[in-house]
Amino acid sequence: MGQYTPMIQQYLKVKAEYPDAFLFFRLGDFYEMFFEDAINASQELEITLTSRDGGSEERIPMCGVPYHSAPGYIDILVGKGYKVAICEQTEDPKQAKGVIKREVVQLITPGTMMEGKGLTDKENNFIASLTVFEDNCFGLAYADLSTGENRVTIIEDRFETVVNEIITIGAREVVVHSDFSEDFKLKLSERSTLTFSIEEDTSLKQEYAPLLTSLQDKRHHAAVNRLLNYLNRTQKRSLDHLQKVSAYMLHQFMKMDYYSKRNLELTETIRSKGKKGSLLWLLDETKTAMGGRMLKQWIDRPLLSMDGILLRQTHVDAFLANYFEREDLRDHLKEVYDLERLAGRVAFGNVNARDLIQLKYSLQQVPVLKSIMESIGKGSLEELTATLDPCEELQDLLERSLIENPPISVKEGGIIQDGFNEDLDRYRDASRNGKKWLAQLEQEERSRTGIKSLKIGYNRIFGYFIEVTKSNLQHLEEGRYERKQTLANAERFITPELKETEALILEAEEKSVDLEYELFKQVRETVKEYIPRLQSLAKVISELDVLQCFATVSEKRHYVKPVFNHKRKMIIRDGRHPVVEKVMNAQEYVPNDCEMDSEREQLLITGPNMSGKSTYMRQIALTAILAQIGCYVPASEAVLPIFDQIFTRIGAADDLISGQSTFMVEMLEAKNAITHATEQSLILFDEIGRGTSTYDGMALAQAIIEYIHQYIGAKTLFSTHYHELTVLEKELPKLRNVHVSAIEQNGKVVFLHKIKQGPADKSYGIHVAQLAELPPKLIQRANEILLTLENMDQPKAELNVRPVPEIREAGPLEQLSLFDEPKKTKKELTSKERKIVEELKSIELLEMNPLQAMNVLYELQKKLKG
Numbered sequence: 001m002g003q004y005t006p007m008i009q010q011y012l013k014v015k016a017e018y019p020d021a022f023l024f025f026r027l028g029d030f031y032e033m034f035f036e037d038a039i040n041a042s043q044e045l046e047i048t049l050t051s052r053d054g055g056s057e058e059r060i061p062m063c064g065v066p067y068h069s070a071p072g073y074i075d076i077l078v079g080k081g082y083k084v085a086i087c088e089q090t091e092d093p094k095q096a097k098g099v100i101k102r103e104v105v106q107l108i109t110p111g112t113m114m115e116g117k118g119l120t121d122k123e124n125n126f127i128a129s130l131t132v133f134e135d136n137c138f139g140l141a142y143a144d145l146s147t148g149e150n151r152v153t154i155i156e157d158r159f160e161t162v163v164n165e166i167i168t169i170g171a172r173e174v175v176v177h178s179d180f181s182e183d184f185k186l187k188l189s190e191r192s193t194l195t196f197s198i199e200e201d202t203s204l205k206q207e208y209a210p211l212l213t214s215l216q217d218k219r220h221h222a223a224v225n226r227l228l229n230y231l232n233r234t235q236k237r238s239l240d241h242l243q244k245v246s247a248y249m250l251h252q253f254m255k256m257d258y259y260s261k262r263n264l265e266l267t268e269t270i271r272s273k274g275k276k277g278s279l280l281w282l283l284d285e286t287k288t289a290m291g292g293r294m295l296k297q298w299i300d301r302p303l304l305s306m307d308g309i310l311l312r313q314t315h316v317d318a319f320l321a322n323y324f325e326r327e328d329l330r331d332h333l334k335e336v337y338d339l340e341r342l343a344g345r346v347a348f349g350n351v352n353a354r355d356l357i358q359l360k361y362s363l364q365q366v367p368v369l370k371s372i373m374e375s376i377g378k379g380s381l382e383e384l385t386a387t388l389d390p391c392e393e394l395q396d397l398l399e400r401s402l403i404e405n406p407p408i409s410v411k412e413g414g415i416i417q418d419g420f421n422e423d424l425d426r427y428r429d430a431s432r433n434g435k436k437w438l439a440q441l442e443q444e445e446r447s448r449t450g451i452k453s454l455k456i457g458y459n460r461i462f463g464y465f466i467e468v469t470k471s472n473l474q475h476l477e478e479g480r481y482e483r484k485q486t487l488a489n490a491e492r493f494i495t496p497e498l499k500e501t502e503a504l505i506l507e508a509e510e511k512s513v514d515l516e517y518e519l520f521k522q523v524r525e526t527v528k529e530y531i532p533r534l535q536s537l538a539k540v541i542s543e544l545d546v547l548q549c550f551a552t553v554s555e556k557r558h559y560v561k562p563v564f565n566h567k568r569k570m571i572i573r574d575g576r577h578p579v580v581e582k583v584m585n586a587q588e589y590v591p592n593d594c595e596m597d598s599e600r601e602q603l604l605i606t607g608p609n610m611s612g613k614s615t616y617m618r619q620i621a622l623t624a625i626l627a628q629i630g631c632y633v634p635a636s637e638a639v640l641p642i643f644d645q646i647f648t649r650i651g652a653a654d655d656l657i658s659g660q661s662t663f664m665v666e667m668l669e670a671k672n673a674i675t676h677a678t679e680q681s682l683i684l685f686d687e688i689g690r691g692t693s694t695y696d697g698m699a700l701a702q703a704i705i706e707y708i709h710q711y712i713g714a715k716t717l718f719s720t721h722y723h724e725l726t727v728l729e730k731e732l733p734k735l736r737n738v739h740v741s742a743i744e745q746n747g748k749v750v751f752l753h754k755i756k757q758g759p760a761d762k763s764y765g766i767h768v769a770q771l772a773e774l775p776p777k778l779i780q781r782a783n784e785i786l787l788t789l790e791n792m793d794q795p796k797a798e799l800n801v802r803p804v805p806e807i808r809e810a811g812p813l814e815q816l817s818l819f820d821e822p823k824k825t826k827k828e829l830t831s832k833e834r835k836i837v838e839e840l841k842s843i844e845l846l847e848m849n850p851l852q853a854m855n856v857l858y859e860l861q862k863k864l865k866g
């Protein structure tokens with residue numbers, strides 16, 4: 001290190017403390033990066049890589065960004081999952097002896113962003129900490145630094161549950177002990193892009209003790225302390241806005257694993273991973289960013305407590321019964337600023353006067369919201385309304401102190417109203433009068449000299465001056481004017497009077513700007529004291545927003561209030577898939593019923609491809625979820641049990657990342673459902689078993705159905721292409737066949753999308769092939785083959801006697817009328833035909849899917865026709 005210049009040595013010392021972050025090293029107006037950081041940053045940020053002499057033989061790689069445009073670059077790096085350490089000059093360069101002192105003032109990481117593009121209005125940005133206890137218990141704590149939300153839970157379950165929870169909250173950064181298992185890290189990283197950070201210290205810092213007062217369990221403390229200590233160490237500033245930590249338990253909410261949430265497209269779609277097309281997108285009629293975030297949290301955590309659900313329902317009822325008040329409320333909610341994030345920025349000290357003006361507008365809405373709510377005033381809504389806190393004194397302060405349209409900068413004046421502070425008024429008088437004095441002085445000089453074009457101007461270098469054009473110079477009194485500057489056709493002068501007036505004005509202006517900044521800081525400090533009240537206010541407003549949103553959607557889309565029962569009964573009349581219905585236009589969507597109870601626990605759904613089996617299954621799960629978050633549901637009548645868990649296996653080309661075959665994933669998920677489901681659960685299995693050879697898959701599917709029927713009793717919807725399974729209805733008393741109907745019109749299939757009792761009688765695979773425009777000859781041939789196969793079908797009931805259906809001999813195939821020519825006996829066959837028959841015999845039908853079989857047939861036929 002000795003060979004480097006003192007500044008580079010300083011850089012290396014700081015960098016050693018932040019090895020896993022890009023170090024933004026402040027040099028004058030730039031943040032510079034050196035060595036590896038420079039090489040990597042120049043690639044990631046697409047900026048020029050240069051080099052500088054640093055005392056060593058080789059030049060040091062360097063790249064930099066101007067400090068005023070740094071936030072954009074920091075956004076990019078942090079968005080890619082990197083950390084950025086901001087190292088500032090902490091002493092005045094003029095006073096520095098030797099190298100200027102520098103220190104890291106903040107570490108910005110994916111989980112600790114406070115502003116910028118990385119933050120989405122309607123989404124939280126959580127940073128989590130994970131602590132492993134004995135017996136494989138996990139403490140999960142998480143906080144949103146931008147809003148101050150702060151939670152903790154203990155997971156006494158598999159690590160998979162921890163992964164689910166971290167993905168559900170959408171954490172982007174996880175803080176762990178340095179010994180944390182690499183295997184666990186891998187499992188977490190497989191599912192989402194996460195940044196890991198280290199914090200060993202789980203001891204309590206006294207300043208945070210008030211946040212932890214409601215926590216009884218020691219493990220809660222350890223988990224939360226790890227997180228708080230990390231935030232404290234990296235943020236190096238006030239965390240006053242962090243709210244009291246609230247503990248929760250996972251079993252308070254309906255359980256759904258990551259796959260199920262994804263399959264059901266609750267908050268993002270499978271294909272685009274965006275919000276559009278998800279249940280959240282459909283429901284989001286919230287008017288505030290805070291409400292939007294709460295809605296997402298509610299969708300992620302449907303309730304299990306009947307009381308909790310009914311309470312939300314009552315609120316929704318009240319909003320539904322009062323259309324005009326609701327619309328009025330919506331209009332006013334629109335004017336409410338993001339109070340939670342504002343509170344966070346107040347605590348961090350980076351709000352400007354414009355933010356506080358927004359706060360003022362928001363607070364002005366509160367009495368209005370309150371009076372609208374009071375006019376609705378029914379039952380429990382009154383309780384919520386009563387907690388709307390207008391923070392009157394704060395509102396009053398903001399109204400008196402800040403001017404309406406302040407500039408962004410808080411250090412250049414122009415933000416505090418006249419009449420708010422006497423000293424400020426006095427300075428302002430001086431500076432306003434000063435301008436008057438200058439105008440007077442200008443007038444006097446003009447009369448004295450008789451020069452009409454004489455004017456008083458200002459420049460930064462020597463302040464106020466008197467400007468006279470060259471042609472008028474002779475009119476100036478000798479000795480009175482001191483020359484300061486010569487221009488092409490004018491000269492600039494000063495006089496003692498001018499300088500005196502100038503001193504008065506500048507002093508007043510400077511003092512008033514300084515005082516304004518001081519006054520602004522005082523206002524900001526006062527706002528800081530209101531942070532907890534603002535946060536509580538934000539909670540109530542968010543809740544009102546989500547509840548009005550439920551009412552708005554329910555009314556707009558003609559939803560009905562679900563009725564709950566403890567008898568595991570489920571009746572859905574005219575149920576619809578909420579999102580498909582919206583996308584395709586309500587008139588076209590075919591509504592469907594679903595009836596299940598303790599005598600009818602399993603539905604085996606058959607029907608052609610594309611008829612709507614998956615849609616039907618999904619709509620039932622979404623109906624249950626909507627009901628349990630307290631919203632109305634897309635149906636004309638709904639009687640529902642409260643589901644404790646929802647499991648889905650709905651085909652999608654997922655999980656290629658984890659290196660497992662689709663079939664393996666299918667089996668793992670089946671296992672997951674079978675191991676954890678209870679009588680109170682809902683299971684959706686879409687064509688389980690199709691990923692393997694026909695009989696294998698069918699056998700497994702049947703065994704799974706039987707197992708759930710006999711040992712679990714969960715409500716199960718099972719769609720299948722194996723028509724053979726429909727005979728199970730005879731054996732399994734709680735299983736019913738239903739099918740999605742289709743009709744043939746003019747030789748084409750028309751999907752009715754209607755669920756009917758009983759099994760489907762026909763597979764319409766060939767029609768789908770026709771829709772896919774396979775050659776007409778081929779379609780015709782497939783129809784002939786189908787007819788033959790159907791004619792030779794054995795009574796299906798037999799299948800159920802043997803769990804694995806009997807594999808037919810190849811023999812009967814010889815009798816098929818495969819060819820249009822008259823039947824021939826073996827003797828009469830030509831050698832070519834014999835060869836083809838042999839080929840036919842050797843075909844492993846069970847290894848093929850129908851399309852492959854058709855291809856082979858087509859080839860054989862082509863050979864025959866020769």
Ligand SMILES: Nc1ncnc2c1ncn2[C@@H]1O[C@H](COP(=O)(O)OP(=O)(O)OP(=O)(O)O)[C@@H](O)[C@H]1O
Pocket residue numbers: 580584588589590591592607608609610611612613614615616753754
């Ligand atoms: N009830 C309905 N009313 C109107 N259209 C529907 C309905 N249900 C489904 N559809 C339409 O039919 C399409 C196919 O539905 P879905 O994917 O559920 O079929 P599927 O039977 O599961 O098909 P596959 O067996 O090929 O997986 C959907 O994209 C939707 O547009």
